[in-house]
Amino acid sequence: MTISSKLKSNKKVAERAYLVGLSSFSKHNFIKEELLLNELKELVESAGAKVVGHAIQKRKNPHPSTYIGEGKLLEIINLITILDINLLVINGGLSGTQQMVIEGKTGIKVLDRNAVILDVFATRAKSKEALLQVSLAQNEYLLPRLRGQWTHLERFSGGIGNRGPGETQLETDRRLVSQRISLLRKKIKKIYAHRARLRNNRTKNSLPNVGIIGYTNAGKSSMMQAICKRKPTVANRPFETLDTTTGKVWANKDLYFSITDTVGFFSNLPVELTSAFKATIEEINNADILLHVVDGSSANIGIQIDSVKQTLIDLKLDTIPMITSINKIDLIDQASIDHISNNISKNFTNNIDCIATSTKNDVGIVEVKNAIKYELFGQ
Ligand SMILES: Nc1nc2c(ncn2[C@@H]2O[C@H](COP(=O)(O)OP(=O)(O)OP(=O)(O)O)[C@@H](O)[C@H]2O)c(=O)[nH]1
Ligand SMILES: [Mg+2]
Known part of the structure; x- marks a missing residue:
């Protein structure tokens, strides 16, 4: 499932989001993280979810498998039923594995800051160029996060890219997404060449x-x-x-x-x-x-x-x-x-x-x- 459809699939049951950030032990960093969480709140709400709470964990580095520490994660798991949370948004970049582990432990959807921004961009893109750019960014985001599920790439393959000899499903998925990425890059390059010409003309006319x-x-x-x-x-x-x-x-x-x-x-x-x-x-x-x-x-x-x-x-x-x-x-x-x-x-x-x-x-x-x-x- 793509990030975008993840947010949208639940739109009817208004999403109730909880935001979590990390900060080092310095006061300056803590304040900065609070401001970044405010930004994130605006984005999440403009993507259609309701933010029901947030937390900042003081921790030097992200936990390798759960991003936030085990204790904080348990606190959040307890809050899930109390606050009726169905979406956890991490104010940072998660690896595919971290996302999967946190989803497994909490039983709810987990998104990172990047996924939310990509989703907002996707809903705003209108011109051909913006649509191509956002689609490229989404595919690049998706590529390292593929987990070899069957369903989610059907719309990318358009029924053509069947599995090659000896390929696992995950390899097929990766190949399809990579092909799509290079196609999008080519299309975007063409648009830029055209735009650079227009810009040059403007500069020439000074x-x-x-x-x-x-x-x-x-x-x-x-x-x-x-x-x-x-x-x-x-x-x-x-x-x-x-x-x-x-x-x-x-x-x-x-x-x-x-x-x-x-x-x-x-x-x-x-x-x-x-x-x-x-x-x-x-x-x-x-x-x-x-x-x-x-x-x-x-x-x-x-x-x-x-x-x-x-x-x-x-x-x-x-x-x-x-x-x-x-x-x-x-x-x-x-x-x-x-x-x-x-x-x-x-x-x-x-x-x-x-x-x-x-x-x-x-x-x-x-x-x-x-x-x-x-x-x-x-x-
Ligand atoms: N009260 C008030 N609202 C304003 C003023 N200027 C813009 N706005 C409102 O601020 C919001 C954002 O305005 P935009 O002109 O779309 O802002 P932008 O910087 O182009 O935004 P993006 O393209 O989304 O980055 C709109 O709701 C505007 O009506 C102003 O002088 N006073
Ligand atoms: Mg504007």
Whole structure:
């Protein structure tokens, strides 16, 4: 059974999830794990389950077979009937064996953080490219976790890939998934070649470009919409946008620039998704300015800023001049705006300006446009 169908198969009986994380003995690590669990809670709930509780175990390294220690696992097994839990989500990466062992001991479904993220991406993907990327990531995730069951690969084989001479079922499964992975890679490569050509043309025409970046659900697409007066999809859930879109904005009657909306950033993306994510963000490699949108109202703003900072460093985008929009100010007071502004200046040496905005109430949009114009054209 695929991860996606695992979550979906139980949708009618609303899933009741319990989250578990690990932290070392340091207080700093414990706080960080709590914030990561908050992120995970939002994801699990946006995938349709209800989170009924969570726990953090203080432990230096994951247990080799059960990830969390035996004692903690027993505590959770006791909670299963009390809280009516039917889904256990581990805030880390589980090996196939660990997942199987924990499922065996608890008798309920077990998912790891990566599976949840993949599932959310799968429900959001709409374009051909995003569907291919997510499918590739899911297959790459599945490959080392195959356990030789009969049923789950039927939809991959399409009735063609029968078992080869002397192959066990597990080998057949692996072969089918590997074939599918290389087919998906080929298709994706073609799309990228096409996109790189389009990007080259844009660079040749030297249209100045602004790349909108930021943590997921911060209001990037709403900002794009406000600046370009066009309608990308906006929704109050993580990873609504998986495809980059580019629009054209007239600065005055002679000057214009392009602006690109991107997929939201997030902490600890699964490795299977990082290459897809990087390829999508590649669109803004040549950006002249980054427009960083921050959800000023988020309770998790610290981890969101950290995550954006780390992603920019990973993608080598951290030296492009950046304007930050502290967004959703209709929900916060001036003291919070000042606090966030200080935090941004402290964390991003490439940041040149912070502007308080509310795309909801059309506040600060003109100021953002003016700051972009000034930076790009000196006027
Ligand atoms: N209150 C308030 N809500 C806002 C504001 N800007 C955006 N939102 C809401 O925040 C949610 C996310 O907005 P999006 O524009 O989809 O955010 P995004 O950053 O593109 O999200 P992803 O594509 O999922 O990463 C939506 O429900 C918006 O209506 C704002 O200024 N104030
Ligand atoms: Mg968006």
